[in-house]
Amino acid sequence: MTDTSTAAPAAWSRARRRAKEARDEEFTAFVEAAGTRLRRSAYLMCRDWHLAQDLTQHTLAKMYAAWDRVRTKASVEAYSRRVLMNVVFDQQSRRSGSEIVLADLPDRAGGEPAGAPELRVTLVDALARLDVRDRAVLVLRHAEDHSVETVASILGLSVSAVKMRNARALERLRTLLGDEFRQLCG
Numbered sequence: 001m002t003d004t005s006t007a008a009p010a011a012w013s014r015a016r017r018r019a020k021e022a023r024d025e026e027f028t029a030f031v032e033a034a035g036t037r038l039r040r041s042a043y044l045m046c047r048d049w050h051l052a053q054d055l056t057q058h059t060l061a062k063m064y065a066a067w068d069r070v071r072t073k074a075s076v077e078a079y080s081r082r083v084l085m086n087v088v089f090d091q092q093s094r095r096s097g098s099e100i101v102l103a104d105l106p107d108r109a110g111g112e113p114a115g116a117p118e119l120r121v122t123l124v125d126a127l128a129r130l131d132v133r134d135r136a137v138l139v140l141r142h143a144e145d146h147s148v149e150t151v152a153s154i155l156g157l158s159v160s161a162v163k164m165r166n167a168r169a170l171e172r173l174r175t176l177l178g179d180e181f182r183q184l185c186g
Contacts, residue, residue, distance in 0.1 A: 044139045045088045047128045059084040092132040126176040134169035
């Protein structure tokens with residue numbers, strides 16, 4: 001005969017362990033699908049691959065802690081972008097105003113770099129001189145190619161605020177880039 005006093009807790013423990021394993025596999029699949037995109041966006045926001053990795057890890061830690069709640073949301077991708085931007089904004093507000101980040105761009109995996117390296121460096125440098133929230137709008141809108149409505153949702157702004165920030169940030173970027181940009185573009 002089986003002792004039911006020990007069988008039920010053991011079955012419950014196995015079921016709980018299987019549920020955790022399934023949850024972890026689901027989260028791992030999300031990280032594999034979204035991790036590179038999150039890191040690239042973080043880099044565009046901070047210009048430092050090491051800091052971008054830290055920001056991405058912090059974002060993923062927050063996502064893992066809330067995974068049971070957020071994995072059923074319609075768009076886990078959009079939620080992850082919002083978490084990343086909040087982590088970037090928090091980091092930016094704590095960072096010293098005199099700190100200067102100098103980082104070389106790594107080679108792209110799998111072949112030739114897209115575009116002239118000088119153009120990329122110039123664009124990233126100019127982007128870094130923008131306000132962090134304007135930078136977020138440009139990264140989400142143009143680097144990640146999201147709609148105005150999606151950017152508004154991610155950043156918790158109105159559509160008109162995103163349009164205004166986008167126009168203002170693009171104009172500021174054009175001013176910062178000036179003739180140097182036109183020469184690089186050919």
